[in-house]
Amino acid sequence: MSIFRDDILAGRVALVTGGGSGICKGITEKLMAHGCKAAIVSRTQEKLDAAAAELQEKTGGECLAVAADVREPAAVEAAIDATLERFGRLDIVVNGAAGNFLAPAAGLSAKGYRTVMDIDAVGTYTVCRAAFDKALKANGGQIINISATLHYTGVPFQTHAGAAKAAIDAMTRHLAVEWGPLGIRVNCIAPGPIDDTEGMTRLMPKGMRDKMEKSVPLQRFGRSDEIGDAAVFLASDAASYITGSVLVVDGGAWMAGGMQLMHGA
Numbered sequence: 001m002s003i004f005r006d007d008i009l010a011g012r013v014a015l016v017t018g019g020g021s022g023i024c025k026g027i028t029e030k031l032m033a034h035g036c037k038a039a040i041v042s043r044t045q046e047k048l049d050a051a052a053a054e055l056q057e058k059t060g061g062e063c064l065a066v067a068a069d070v071r072e073p074a075a076v077e078a079a080i081d082a083t084l085e086r087f088g089r090l091d092i093v094v095n096g097a098a099g100n101f102l103a104p105a106a107g108l109s110a111k112g113y114r115t116v117m118d119i120d121a122v123g124t125y126t127v128c129r130a131a132f133d134k135a136l137k138a139n140g141g142q143i144i145n146i147s148a149t150l151h152y153t154g155v156p157f158q159t160h161a162g163a164a165k166a167a168i169d170a171m172t173r174h175l176a177v178e179w180g181p182l183g184i185r186v187n188c189i190a191p192g193p194i195d196d197t198e199g200m201t202r203l204m205p206k207g208m209r210d211k212m213e214k215s216v217p218l219q220r221f222g223r224s225d226e227i228g229d230a231a232v233f234l235a236s237d238a239a240s241y242i243t244g245s246v247l248v249v250d251g252g253a254w255m256a257g258g259m260q261l262m263h264g265a
C-alpha cells in the first residue's frame with residue numbers, strides 16, 4: 001500500500017542507471033509500482049536481467065535491462081535508443097550509477113580519484129546530455145540525480161566520492177537553470193545510510209552498526225523504498241514547481257555527524 005495514488009506516474013517511461021541493485025533498484029520498483037515503464041542500466045547484463053525479472057514480478061510493470069558503462073558515451077546513447085525503441089518515449093532519468101571505496105587522501109592515486117569522478121560526475125553528465133538530446137529537449141521531463149551528504153562535513157576516506165557528489169549537486173543546479181525553460185526539472189536526492197546496500201555493507205566498518213544507528217536522529221538506517229518514495233514525489237506533478245533542489249533523505253544523520261562516525265572519525 002503506497003502513500004501515493006497507484007497511477008501517479010501512469011504512462012511515463014523512466015531510465016535508471018544503477019537500477020539493478022541497492023537504492024536504485026528500490027527507486028525503480030517504486031516508479032514501476034506507480035505506473036512507469038522502466039529501463040535499468042549498468043555494466044552487468046546478468047545482474048540487470050535478474051533485477052528486471054524481479055521488478056516485473058513484484059510490480060506487474062515492464063522493465064528493460066540494458067548493459068552500458070556510463071563512462072562510455074556511445075554505450076549510454078545506445079541504451080537510450082533501446083529504451084526509446086522499446087517504450088516510444090523517455091520522461092524520467094535517474095542517475096544512480098556510482099563507484100566508491102574507502103581510501104585516505106594520502107593513499108589515493110590520481111587514477112583512483114579520476115575513476116570515481118568519471119563514473120559519478122562525468123557519467124551523470126553523459127546520461128543527462130544523451131537523454132536531453134534524444135528525448136527531453138523535445139518533450140520536457142524530470143532528471144533525478146543521486147548524490148550523498150559526504151561533502152557536507154568532509155567525511156574521512158571519501159575525498160574522491162565527496163568531490164564527485166559535490167559536482168553532481170552543482171550540475172543539478174546548472175542544468176535546472178539551463179533546461180528549466182524547456183520544461184525539464186532537475187533535482188537531486190542525497191541519501192544517508194541506507195540498509196542492505198552495497199554502499200553500507202562494503203563501506204561501513206564492522207562493529208560500527210549499533211553506534212552509528214544510535215547517532216542518527218531518527219534512530220535507524222533508512223530503507224531503499226524510502227528513497228524510492230522521494231523519487232516518486234520528485235518525478236510527480238506534486239513537485240511541479242521544484243527544480244534545482246537537493247532533497248536530503250537521511251533521518252538527520254549528517255547533522256548529527258553519523259557519516260563521520262561511519263568512518264571512525
Ligand code: COA
Nearest residue numbers: 098099100101102103107108109110111112113115198199
Ligand atoms: N583504495 C584505493 N584505490 C582504489 C581502491 C581502494 N580500495 N579500489 C580501487 N582503487 C583504484 C585502483 O587502484 C585504480 O587506480 P590505480 O590502478 O592507479 O591504483 C582505480 O581505482 C581504478 O580501479 P579499477 O578497479 O580498475 O576500476 P573499475 O572501473 O574496475 O571499478 C570501482 C571501479 C573501483 C569504483 C569499483 O569499486 C566498482 O566498480 N564499484 C561499483 C559499485 C560501488 O562502488 N557501489 C557503491 C556505490 S556508493
Ligand code: NAP
Nearest residue numbers: 018021022023042043044069070097098193194197198199
Ligand atoms: P550499488 O548497489 O553498488 O549501486 C551502484 C550501481 O551503479 C550498481 O548497480 C552498479 O552496477 C552501477 N555502476 C557502477 N559503476 C557503473 C558504471 N561505470 N556504469 C554503469 N553503472 C555502474 O550501491 P548503493 O549503495 O545502492 O548506491 C546507489 C547510489 O546511492 C549511488 O549513487 C551511491 O553513491 C548513493 N548513495 C548510497 C548510500 C548508501 O547508504 N548506500 C548513501 C549515500 C549515497 P554494475 O556493477 O552492474 O555496473
